[in-house]
Amino acid sequence: MTVEVSDRRRRARVRHATRVPSHRVFAALLGVIAATTSFVWVFYEASLDRATDGFTLVDVSALLPEVTPSAEAEEGLDDPSAGKAINILLLGSDTRLGDDNQELGKGEVGGMRNDTTMIAHISADRSRIELVSIPRDSRVAVSDCQMLDGSTVRGWTGKFNIAFANGGSQGNVAEAAACVMTTIYDLTGLMVDHYAVVDFSGFVDMVDAVDGVPMCITQDVYSSKAHLDLEAGAQVLDGTEALAWARARTGTGLGDGTDLMRIERQQELLTNMARKVLGLNVLTDVTKGTKFVNALARSLTMDPELGDGHYLVGLAWSLRNFDTSNLYMATVPWQYAGDGSGDVLWTQPDAQEVFSALKADESVKDLLEPEETATPDDPTTSATPDATASEEPSAEPSDSAEPTTSPTPLRETQDDILADCVID
Numbered sequence: 001m002t003v004e005v006s007d008r009r010r011r012a013r014v015r016h017a018t019r020v021p022s023h024r025v026f027a028a029l030l031g032v033i034a035a036t037t038s039f040v041w042v043f044y045e046a047s048l049d050r051a052t053d054g055f056t057l058v059d060v061s062a063l064l065p066e067v068t069p070s071a072e073a074e075e076g077l078d079d080p081s082a083g084k085a086i087n088i089l090l091l092g093s094d095t096r097l098g099d100d101n102q103e104l105g106k107g108e109v110g111g112m113r114n115d116t117t118m119i120a121h122i123s124a125d126r127s128r129i130e131l132v133s134i135p136r137d138s139r140v141a142v143s144d145c146q147m148l149d150g151s152t153v154r155g156w157t158g159k160f161n162i163a164f165a166n167g168g169s170q171g172n173v174a175e176a177a178a179c180v181m182t183t184i185y186d187l188t189g190l191m192v193d194h195y196a197v198v199d200f201s202g203f204v205d206m207v208d209a210v211d212g213v214p215m216c217i218t219q220d221v222y223s224s225k226a227h228l229d230l231e232a233g234a235q236v237l238d239g240t241e242a243l244a245w246a247r248a249r250t251g252t253g254l255g256d257g258t259d260l261m262r263i264e265r266q267q268e269l270l271t272n273m274a275r276k277v278l279g280l281n282v283l284t285d286v287t288k289g290t291k292f293v294n295a296l297a298r299s300l301t302m303d304p305e306l307g308d309g310h311y312l313v314g315l316a317w318s319l320r321n322f323d324t325s326n327l328y329m330a331t332v333p334w335q336y337a338g339d340g341s342g343d344v345l346w347t348q349p350d351a352q353e354v355f356s357a358l359k360a361d362e363s364v365k366d367l368l369e370p371e372e373t374a375t376p377d378d379p380t381t382s383a384t385p386d387a388t389a390s391e392e393p394s395a396e397p398s399d400s401a402e403p404t405t406s407p408t409p410l411r412e413t414q415d416d417i418l419a420d421c422v423i424d
Contacts, residue, residue, distance in 0.1 A: 202299020
């Protein structure tokens with residue numbers, strides 16, 4: 001796909017892009033898959049069933065628009081979706097349902113909203129993983145929502161997270177996810193393949209299961225609304241503190257209070273959590289692995305196919321040779337509404353081009369940052385992949401820890417992560 005990018009539009013993208021150095025934020029997604037699936041390879045059938053029994057699985061396909069299915073995936077021994085691009089909708093819910101969520105939410109708030117919306121795109125050839133964040137304050141036309149009981153909740157123009165609230169008006173996060181999926185489709189033409197929703201208590205359990213997340217807090221932070229009080233410096237946040245850090249929007253040391261600043265903090269938190277998980281012995285230690293996977297299961301509501309252990313194992317195996325240089329994070333191109341509301345508007349045609357790229361399984365990075373695409377004379381371009389291209393991976397899982405075509409993955413201890421912290 002060829003896209004002409006004007007200087008004005010390029011400047012807008014640079015200003016509003018959401019980037020994390022070294023692409024480690026994407027390890028969060030891979031870490032969740034790996035922590036679930038690599039662990040169950042050790043015990044396969046028995047542990048597979050135990051690890052995934054706790055997932056809350058809800059089929060919402062009947063609530064979604066009728067869409068002509070994409071080309072069928074190629075038959076494969078390991079990955080049920082081999083040869084097919086996958087789009088996964090990732091949602092963070094602030095539901096107060098349940099005593100734990102009510103306590104962690106700190107306050108009487110009716111209904112439910114989503115603080116985080118991301119679309120994770122895994123390319124058909126499994127060479128790219130790209131995540132696109134949608135700001136909750138985007139002003140959009142929210143779709144009508146079909147409910148499981150046959151009723152309809154009418155939509156209207158407002159902030160993007162109204163879709164989740166409307167769909168969740170009867171207390172069902174799966175219906176909320178379905179409304180978000182429908183709204184995305186009506187706005188962009190992209191129908192995602194899977195969804196996963198995480199709530200407060202589940203997130204806290206996941207963090208505590210790995211004994212906290214190491215973070216570099218660059219300045220004193222205080223938010224009475226989020227019940228957050230942190231001193232600057234390298235430290236380990238427990239589950240409750242990590243949740244407050246991810247949710248806080250206003251207060252001292254939290255930037256300008258916009259949703260975009262919060263998105264950046266959430267990405268940093270998930271990045272460091274993934275770095276720690278991968279550095280621990282979670283994937284092979286039975287006790288640690290069981291604790292983490294059980295916390296993961298309690299935290300997620302997802303569709304039945306994504307929540308099937310065999311599907312997850314196959315997907316993880318298909319990504320075993322993934323090159324992390326092909327990881328990319330972006331935010332839907334946007335600009336402020338300019339009317340004092342704090343709302344943002346999607347910049348067109350830029351925003352639609354992003355969703356069209358996801359739909360066509362084309363690179364979002366090449367679209368948004370064409371000037372950064374490597375050239376044959378680029379000294380950063382490595383010949384290593386060509387040297388190993390002839391080494392075909394085995395069709396069946398082997399006993400080796402890593403495929404021979406992959407470099408040794410980075411593994412960091414908690415002390416390593418904290419040592420990176422520099423306070424000006």
